[in-house]
Structures are given as C-alpha cells and as structure tokens.
Amino acid sequence: MKNGLLQIAACALAVGSLSFFAGCKDPSAKGGEGGTTAGTSGSGSGASASGDTIKIGLVASLNGEQRPWGVDCEAGAQLAVKLFNEAGGVDGKMVELKVEDSNSKPEEGKSATEKLVGDGVIVVIGEVASGITQQMKTVALEAKIPLVAVGATNPDITKDGQGLISRVCYTDDLQGPVMAKFAFDKGLRRVAVMTDKKLPYSTGLSKTFVARFKELGGQIVAEESYQAGESNFGGQLTRVKATNPDGIFMSGYFNEVGPMARQIRQAGMNDVVLMGGDGWDSAELISNGGDAIVGGFFCNHYNDQEDRPEVQKFLTDFKANNNGNLPGTTMGALGYDATALVLDALKRLAAADKEINSANLAAEIMATEGFKAVSGDITLKGTNGDPAKRALVVEVRKDGFVFNKAYEPSEVLAK
Amino acid sequence: MNSVLPLMAGIQLDWFSLPQQLVNGLVVGSIYALIALGYTMVYGVLRLINFAHGEVFMLGGYTALLTSYAMGYSPDAIRQAFAEGREVTSSPLNLVIMLLVAMAVCAIIGAIIEYFAYRPMRNQSRIAALITAIGVSLFLQYAGQLFLPSNPPPSVAQDVNPYQAVYTKVFSEAVIGEGGTVIRPAVEVTITQGRVIMLITVVVLMAVLTYLVMYTKTGRAMRAASHDFDSASLMGVNVNRVVTATFMLGSALAGAGAMMLTTFEGTTLQPFFGVLPGVKAFVAAVLGGIGNIPGAVLGGLVMGLAETLVTWLGYSEYKDAVAFVILILVLLVKPGGLLGSNKVEKV
Numbered sequence: 001m002k003n004g005l006l007q008i009a010a011c012a013l014a015v016g017s018l019s020f021f022a023g024c025k026d027p028s029a030k031g032g033e034g035g036t037t038a039g040t041s042g043s044g045s046g047a048s049a050s051g052d053t054i055k056i057g058l059v060a061s062l063n064g065e066q067r068p069w070g071v072d073c074e075a076g077a078q079l080a081v082k083l084f085n086e087a088g089g090v091d092g093k094m095v096e097l098k099v100e101d102s103n104s105k106p107e108e109g110k111s112a113t114e115k116l117v118g119d120g121v122i123v124v125i126g127e128v129a130s131g132i133t134q135q136m137k138t139v140a141l142e143a144k145i146p147l148v149a150v151g152a153t154n155p156d157i158t159k160d161g162q163g164l165i166s167r168v169c170y171t172d173d174l175q176g177p178v179m180a181k182f183a184f185d186k187g188l189r190r191v192a193v194m195t196d197k198k199l200p201y202s203t204g205l206s207k208t209f210v211a212r213f214k215e216l217g218g219q220i221v222a223e224e225s226y227q228a229g230e231s232n233f234g235g236q237l238t239r240v241k242a243t244n245p246d247g248i249f250m251s252g253y254f255n256e257v258g259p260m261a262r263q264i265r266q267a268g269m270n271d272v273v274l275m276g277g278d279g280w281d282s283a284e285l286i287s288n289g290g291d292a293i294v295g296g297f298f299c300n301h302y303n304d305q306e307d308r309p310e311v312q313k314f315l316t317d318f319k320a321n322n323n324g325n326l327p328g329t330t331m332g333a334l335g336y337d338a339t340a341l342v343l344d345a346l347k348r349l350a351a352a353d354k355e356i357n358s359a360n361l362a363a364e365i366m367a368t369e370g371f372k373a374v375s376g377d378i379t380l381k382g383t384n385g386d387p388a389k390r391a392l393v394v395e396v397r398k399d400g401f402v403f404n405k406a407y408e409p410s411e412v413l414a415k
Numbered sequence: 416m417n418s419v420l421p422l423m424a425g426i427q428l429d430w431f432s433l434p435q436q437l438v439n440g441l442v443v444g445s446i447y448a449l450i451a452l453g454y455t456m457v458y459g460v461l462r463l464i465n466f467a468h469g470e471v472f473m474l475g476g477y478t479a480l481l482t483s484y485a486m487g488y489s490p491d492a493i494r495q496a497f498a499e500g501r502e503v504t505s506s507p508l509n510l511v512i513m514l515l516v517a518m519a520v521c522a523i524i525g526a527i528i529e530y531f532a533y534r535p536m537r538n539q540s541r542i543a544a545l546i547t548a549i550g551v552s553l554f555l556q557y558a559g560q561l562f563l564p565s566n567p568p569p570s571v572a573q574d575v576n577p578y579q580a581v582y583t584k585v586f587s588e589a590v591i592g593e594g595g596t597v598i599r600p601a602v603e604v605t606i607t608q609g610r611v612i613m614l615i616t617v618v619v620l621m622a623v624l625t626y627l628v629m630y631t632k633t634g635r636a637m638r639a640a641s642h643d644f645d646s647a648s649l650m651g652v653n654v655n656r657v658v659t660a661t662f663m664l665g666s667a668l669a670g671a672g673a674m675m676l677t678t679f680e681g682t683t684l685q686p687f688f689g690v691l692p693g694v695k696a697f698v699a700a701v702l703g704g705i706g707n708i709p710g711a712v713l714g715g716l717v718m719g720l721a722e723t724l725v726t727w728l729g730y731s732e733y734k735d736a737v738a739f740v741i742l743i744l745v746l747l748v749k750p751g752g753l754l755g756s757n758k759v760e761k762v
Contacts, residue, residue, distance in 0.1 A: 065685060067565050103560070190595045197732050225732040229691045231682035232446075234439030235726030235734070242432050242600040244591055255566055259681035266581055266607050287490060287568035288683050 053096040054089075054356060056081075056342060057116030059126035059136060060335070064104025065228070065255060068282045069128040069331040073150055074099055076335030077125060079321050084343045090350045095343060102132050110135035117143045122358045123365075125338045128331050130154035130201050137165055146362035148338045151301075151331055153278065154204050158385035164362050166385035168337045168378055170409075172201070175277050175299045176208025177412045178391045179249065182297065182405065183275060184216040188247040191275075192222040192240040194260065196252030199228065205251040205277045221245050226256065233260050237267045247273040254280050258288025265292040273297070283328045286396065296396040301330045302375040303394050303403040314374040330375070337373040344371060429727065431600040434586075436727040437720070442610050444719020445617040449672040450696030451703065451711040452624065453525075453665030459641040459706035460661045462541065466548040467528055468669060469693020470555035471521050475670030476677045476684045477563055479517040486512065490568035504577050510678065514616075517674040518667040525666025526659050534655075559686030566683050576678055578608040609679030620671055621712060624664065628708065633660050641706065691735075698742045704755020713753060717741075 058077050061070030081097045089095055098119055102109035109132035116124055117139060123146045127133045133152035140147035141162060149157055149167035153175055158165050183191055193210060196202040210220050221243035224236035237260075240248065248264065250257050257280055264272065274296035281300055285293060304315055304326065314336060318327060327333065345364040346356065354360050368380040378387040388409050394401040450472055457465045484490075486509055496503045532551045536544045582605070589601035628634040633656075639647040640657045648654045676682050676692075695718060703714025718738060725737045745752060 063560055063565075065565060224726075225734075227691070227735055229687065231676055231680050231692075232439070232443050234442065235436060235723040236731050238432050238435045238439060239429070239726065239729070239731075242429060242597065244589065244595050244597045244600075246595060255683050255685070259683060262681045266605070268581065268583060268605050284566045284568065284683075288566070288681070 053094050054346065055096045055098055055119065055121045056339075057113070057119070057121035057124040057126075058097055058099045058335075058339070059102050059109050059112045059116065059124060059132070060099060061104040061128055061132070062099075062101040064102075065253070066104040066129055068284060069151065069329050070102075070104070072327040072329045072332035073126070073128050073335030075318070075322055075327065076332040076337075077339040079318055080336045080339035080343060082321065083317065084340075090346050090356070095346070097339070102127060104129070104132070106131045106135040109133070110139055112136075113139040117145060121145070122356065123148065123342050123361055125335075125342060126150055127152060128334075130157060130204075131199070133157055134200075137161075140164055143358075145358045146342075146365055148342055148365065150334045150338045151278070154200055155386075161385050163366055166365055166380050166387075168334055168341060168373060168375065168387065169278075169301055170389045170391050171386055172205045172208050172277070174389075174391055174409055174412060176205050176210075177212035178299050178393065178407045179275055179277065179297075180209050180212035180216060180218070181407065181412050182299075182393050183213060183247050183249070183273070184218050186247075186273065188273060189218050190221045190243070190245050191218060191247040191249055192224070192243060192245040193220060194233075194236065194240070194248060194250045194252070195223065195225045196228050196256060197225040199252060199279075201277075201279060202251040202253075205279075206249070209249055209251065226252070226260075228253065228256060230256065231259060233263050234267070237263055237269075240264075241267055241269055245269075245272055247275060250274065250276045250280075252276075252279055254282045254285040254288065258285055258290075258293060261289040261292040261296065278330065280396075281330045281401075283400075286398065286400075289396075291398075293396050294398050297393050297404060298396070300392050300394050300401065301389075302333050303392055303401060305403055310372050310374050333374040337375050337378070341365065341368060341371055341373065341378060344368070429600070431602045433727065434602065434604050436723050438604055438606055440720035440723030441716065442606075442614065442719070443723060444716035445614055446672050446676055446692065446715075447696045447699045447718050448712045448715025449617055449620065449668050450692055451699040451715045452621075452708065453669050454697050454700040455703070455705050455708060455711040456637075456661050456665045458700070459708075460637060460644070460658060461533070461537075461544075463533065463544050464548060464697070464705075465528075465533075465662075465665075466545075466693075466697075467532075467551040467555060468665065469689030469696075470552050470559070471524055471528070471666045471689070472669040472673045472693060473559065473684070473686065473689030474524055474555070475517045475521040475666075475673035476682075476688055477559075477567075478520040478670065479513045479674035479677060480567060480684060482513045482516045483509065507577060510576065510578075513678070514671055514674050517670040519670075521666040521670030521673075522663035525662040529659060529662040534658075556686050556690070563684075563686055565685040576609065578612055578679065580608040582606050582608065582611070607679070613675045613679050616671065616675060620668060624668070624708070627664065633657065637661055695738050698738045702741060702745050702752055704752025707752065707754045710752055710754035717753075 058074065060074045061067060062074060077097060081095055085094050098116055098121055100112035100115055102112050109127055113124055113136040124140055125148050127136060128151040130152040133149045137147060141164060146164045151169050152167055153169055153172045155171045155173045157167060191213060193206050195206040213220060222240045224239060226233055226236060250260060257276060261274055274293065276298040278300050280298040302311065304311065314333060315326060318332060342365065345361060345368060349356055349360055349364050366380050368378060371378045376389050380387055390406050390408050392403060393405045395404045453468045454465060457463055488505060493503055528551055532547055533544060536547050584604050586602040590599040592598045628637060636652045636657045639652055640654050644654060677684060699714035699718040700711045702717060703710030721737055721741060722734050725734050
C-alpha cells in the first residue's frame with residue numbers, strides 16, 4: 001500500500017513532466033479552442049469606439065522570465081500614448097491604454113487578451129515573445145480585432161492572419177540568415193549551434209541559421225540542445241569543444257546564454273566567437289555572462305547609438321518620462337513603435353472621416369507606408385503583416401551593446 | 416579513427432572525451448545527490464514526499480545571493496568598483512558566510528513549512544499530505560514571482576569569487592588538420608577550481624550528515640522514528656523534534672547545493688529555479704531507494720552520469736527524458752530502488 005502510493009505519485013509526476021517538456025515544443029500546432037472569447041459588439045464585427053475615450057490594449061510580460069522585456073515594452077507603449085494624447089489625441093478624443101500581464105506564459109497571454117477584448121479595446125498590441133503571441137492570435141482572429149505584435153519573430157505569427165495580424169519587428173527568416181552571413185563574412189567556417197529545445201523561438205532561429213550558413217559554404221560542426229532552467233552545460237560543451245569550432249551560435253534567451261558563455265570559456269574555448277539572436281538583448285546578458293560574453297555578437301532591431309532623429313527623440317522622451325532611465329532592452333523601442341504605429345493609423349482613420357472600429361483600423365494598419373519608427377521605417381502595405389526591415393548586428397561590450405553592422409533584407413536573402 | 420565527425424550521423428562513440436564527460440557527470444550528480452538527501456530523509460521518517468523541497472532549494476539560492484549583496488558585493492557596488500578601476504575579489508570567508516547563511520535560512524524555512532503545512536496533516540491520509548506538499552510548492556513558486564526578482568544580477572556569485580582558476584590535464588594533444596578539421600581530438604580533463612571546491616564540500620557535508628545520523632542521539636531518534644514512527648514515540652522519542660530536525664537537515668543541504676550552483680556554475684536565479692533540479696533529485700532519491708541515505712547519494716550520481724552519458728552519445732535533446740525513463744524502469748523492475756529494501760508491506 002505504502003509503496004503503491006509512491007509509485008502512483010512518481011508515475012504521475014514522470015508522465016506529467018514528460019508531456020510538459022514535449023508539449024512546449026510547438027504551441028503553434030494548437031488551434032483556437034473556441035467559445036472562449038468574451039462578447040464584444042454583437043456579431044463578430046469587432047469592437048467599435050464609443051464613449052469618451054478610445055481604448056487600446058497591451059499584453060506585456062510584466063512578470064516571469066521575460067520581465068525585463070515586458071517592463072520596457074509597457075514603458076514604451078505608455079510613452080507613445082502619452083505623447084499622442086498631449087498632441088491632442090484623435091480630434092480631441094483621448095486614447096486609453098489598457099495593460100494586462102501575461103506572466104511570460106502563453107496561456108495567460110491568451111486569457112489577458114480575452115480580458116482586453118471583454119473590456120472593449122479596438123486593437124491589441126503585444127507580445128515580446130512568439131509563444132505568447134501565437135496564443136493571443138487565436139483570440140484576436142476570433143474577435144476580429146487587429147493584433148500588432150511587438151517582438152514576436154517566429155515566421156508563423158502572421159500566417160493566415162486574415163489581414164488582422166501584423167508586427168513591427170523582423171522575423172527569424174531574416175534574423176538567422178543575417179547572423180549566418182555575418183559569421184561567414186567574419187571568416188568563420190566551423191560553427192557549433194546550441195539550441196534551447198523548449199523555445200519555439202530558439203529552435204526556429206537555429207534552423208534558419210544552420211540552413212543559410214551551410215548554403216554560404218560554412219560547416220556546422222555540432223548541434224547540441226539544452227533546456228531553459230538548466231545550469232550545467234558541461235556535457236554539451238565537451239562535445240562542442242571536441243569539434244574544434246571557431247564560432248558558437250546560441251539561439252536561446254539571455255538567461256541561459258550568460259552562464260553558458262562562462263562555461264564555454266572555463267572549458268578552455270577562449271577564442272571562439274559567440275553569436276546569437278535578439279534573445280540576447282538585455283542588460284542582464286552582461287551581468288550574467290561577465291567577461292565571457294564580452295566580444296560576442298547578436299542580431300538586434302535597433303541600437304541606441306544610432307544618430308537617426310527618431311532614435312534620439314525617442315531616447316530623450318523616454319528619459320524624461322522614466323525618471324531619467326533609458327530602456328534596458330530593445331523592447332522599449334519596439335513597444336513604442338507598435339503603439340505609435342497603431343495611433344498613427346487611428347489618426348489617418350479620423351482624418352479620412354471613417355468610423356473608428358476594429359475592422360477599419362485593421363485595414364488602416366495594413367495600409368501603413370513608410371512609417372518612421374524608432375527601429376527603422378515600417379511598411380505593411382502589400383505585405384502579409386511582416387515589414388521588410390533591416391537588422392543590426394551589435395557587439396557586446398562591458399558597458400553595453402555597440403553597433404557593428406546593418407543588413408538590408410535584400411542583401412541577406414539574395415542567393 | 417575519425418570518430419567525432421560527422422556528429423549528426425547517429426551514435427558516434429567519442430572515446431576521447433569520455434574522461435571529461437565522466438567528470439561532468441560527477442559534478443552534476445553531486446548536486447542532485449545533495450538535494451535528493453532532503454527528499455529521502457523526510458520520506459524515511461514521515462513517508463511523505465516533500466514536493467516543496469525544490470522551492471527550499473530555490474530560496475537557498477536567493478538567500479546566498481542576498482547575503483553576498485549585504486556583504487558589500489551588490490551589483491551597484493561592483494559596477495562602481497569597475498568604473499573606478501578597482502579590482503574586486505571576495506575572500507573565501509565571504510563564500511563560507513554565504514554557505515552558512517543559506518544553510519541556516521533554509522533549515523529555518525524547512526522547519527516552518529513542516530510546522531505550518533505538514534504537522535496539521537500528519538494524522539490525515541497520506542494522499543492529503545501529498546497534495547499539501549504540492550500546494551506548498553506552488554505557493555512558494557508564485558509567492559516568489561511576486562516578491563523575488565527574476566534574473567537578479569549575480570554578484571560574488573561569479574565575477575568576484577576567488578575560485579576562477581581552471582585546471583587542465585592534457586593526456587594527449589589534439590591533431591588539427593587543414594581548415595580546422597579535427598583529425599584526432601585531444602584527450603584532456605578540464606575542471607574549474609569552483610567545481611573542485613563544490614565536490615569537496617559535498618563530500619564533507621555527507622560525512623557530517625553520516626556522523627549526525629549514525630552517532631548522535633538525535634540521529635538515533637531519527638533512525639528509530641524511521642523504523643517505526645509510533646513505537647518510537649511510545650519509547651519516549653520526541654517525534655516532533657525528530658521531524659523538525661529531519662526537515663532542517665534536509666533543507667540545509669539543499670541550501671548548500673543552491674549556494675554552490677549559483678556561485679560556481681553561474682546559474683541565474685528565478686522563482687522556478689528549483690523545479691527542474693527538484694524533479695531530477697526526486698527521481699534520484701527513488702532510484703537509490705527512497706528513505707535510504709546512501710541510496711540517495713548513489714541515485715544522484717547515477718542520474719548525473721546517465722544524463723551526461725546520453726549527451727556524450729549525441730542525444731542532448733533526450734537528456735531530460737532519460738531521468739523519467741530511469742524512474743519508470745526502476746519502478747517496474749525494482750520498486751524499492753537500487754539500495755532500497757524490497758520487503759513486502761502489510762496492507
């Protein structure tokens with residue numbers, strides 16, 4: 001009896017954990033579960049603006065693993081709304097930003113979106129990560145509300161978007177090849193890849209990197225996986241070291257990249273070039289990785305040392321509204337861009353004397369052309385919601401990230 | 416003889432790196448063993464699986480970090496020192512203090528959990544106690560989300576700890592061909608000073624534990640309670656004190672493990688930090704024979720080595736699955752665990 005109980009508990013735990021690890025692999029496979037959307041304005045035509053304010057929604061990871069990104073994203077969005085309202089709003093009508101926390105979790109991002117829809121927002125902005133945005137998408141499609149993703153780079157996000165789903169960042173279809181080309185141009189020929197198998201973002205990014213790097217003529221000498229939350233990478237790194245790589249591409253988030261970089265150096269791989277994607281983008285990367293990560297390169301959306309007027313204006317405004325602090329991550333700028341893009345579309349809608357509702361707003365967002373965003377010009381007209389944006393490669397220094405090289409999509413994706 | 420390349424083509428036994436992988440496995444396994452001891456001791460005395468043990472481990476990591484901040488190694492202080500060009504290095508004494516504070520705080524937390532959550536459930540059904548344990552575990556995780564920072568900057572933890580040196584013993588040099596192709600990989604073993612200290616500390620802690628359990632009065636009372644809880648209490652053993660002591664001992668070991676992991680391995684803390692190590696250590700405890708102290712140590716080492724060897728075979732993506740495969744196999748073949756007794760229990 002006693003042992004029996006233990007066995008049941010242990011088996012339940014084992015099975016539960018297995019399905020947990022496996023289940024995290026591909027949230028995109030799940031469809032909408034149906035019947036969960038709170039009623040908005042009648043028969044699925046989306047909400048329309050009524051009352052004194054126009055409500056727009058933001059879902060951000062204000063807690064959990066992606067907190068540094070979520071907090072910046074919210075600050076950027078708040079800033080955009082504040083500046084917009086100070087400039088007079090939409091014909092004197094103020095815009096109200098409703099914020100919900102996703103806790104860095106896909107399911108909670110979904111319920112947060114449902115709550116916003118119930119509150120009567122006409123558009124939802126977010127999220128900073130692909131897994132969460134996938135779930136938000138199902139709600140947006142059902143409620144027929146436009147969704148503007150902030151930092152979701154997985155290519156599938158905008159697939160079958162019904163003209164509702166767009167984003168302000170580049171996709172992994174660009175990001176992976178950019179780093180592949182950068183690595184090849186730098187003279188690297190033997191690159192090892194470390195993938196966080198728990199993240200759709202990481203597995204997707206590794207795939208596009210590997211494909212492009214091989215096309216260019218480089219050799220992928222090792223492909224190893226790990227899992228978010230793991231702390232000792234000795235086994236994988238020993239294998240990597242045996243293949244004598246000249247570079248290592250780490251496609252996961254900064255949380256694990258920092259400690260991994262330390263262990264790479266401790267294992268004696270001192271001259272190997274470390275590279276990654278925008279998952280590295282956080283001040284914590286440097287505190288977690290220390291000297292080991294300094295000299296590494298990653299792909300990012302913008303850099304605060306660019307001298308474009310949009311960047312400098314954004315930084316000045318951000319500082320003025322956040323007690324003199326600058327955003328710690330790129331998501332400050334992207335959150336601002338996504339919100340400003342929505343507000344710009346609202347303004348155009350009002351200028352054209354069209355009714356302000358979700359359907360019209362969605363069409364207007366998709367008609368965006370040459371919008372001057374902090375992270376570069378955004379054109380959504382004629383696309384499926386993915387703007388063709390340039391990507392930057394930045395270098396990690398002890399005191400921050402320094403611009404190294406910019407790539408236009410055309411020069412990376414051309415064969 | 417080109418046994419490393421291509422890595423992608425199924426299993427390629429890379430004998431050259433086996434010594435290094437065994438060392439890696441030993442390091443990972445020693446931490447699992449340390450956590451597994453907490454599971455096994457509590458089970459031994461109370462027949463309760465303390466699922467909150469992983470969370471105690473997590474809190475130990477935070478305690479060590481905050482202690483280091485309090486000793487003047489806060490991120491701000493370190494940043495300032497770097498800006499002024501000062502070299503910051505903590506003394507071994509700082510690390511000892513971190514270790515002791517983490518162990519003490521964890522011991523207290525363990526005792527508090529036992530007193531408030533498990534003691535009222537002691538005479539309830541075992542399943543009720545088990546569910547309480549899961550509840551405590553979730554409570555601590557989510558309370559941690561509310562009150563503890565995610566990814567706090569490490570401090571003494573890494574940049575300034577005095578054990579950064581790396582020892583390398585090369586048995587044979589690598590032979591590298593044209594374009595960096597590996598003709599024959601090196602045979603070498605690399606280990607950081609921090610890991611050496613970690614291994615030594617684990618051995619010392621286990622020796623202390625063995626002494627406490629085998630040669631002290633409380634230890635004898637513990638063994639008596641483990642043998643037969645009710646009879647022990649009839650014989651005048653203060654079972655409440657024994658249970659508290661058991662929780663404190665187990666939790667202190669978890670605290671030590673967390674301190675060393677964050678300090679020497681550079682692991683970043685977050686409120687779910689204890690989940691994965693906790694689950695693996697639980698499997699280790701069951702593998703060794705839950706309730707059996709040497710079994711927990713053996714189980715931890717076997718788990719660590721098994722994981723590393725799966726990686727060595729080239730299947731790092733199945734590294735975590737292997738823990739559960741082992742668990743299922745043990746439960747099927749030898750439910751008592753490797754060192755557990757297989758006696759038939761009266762129902």
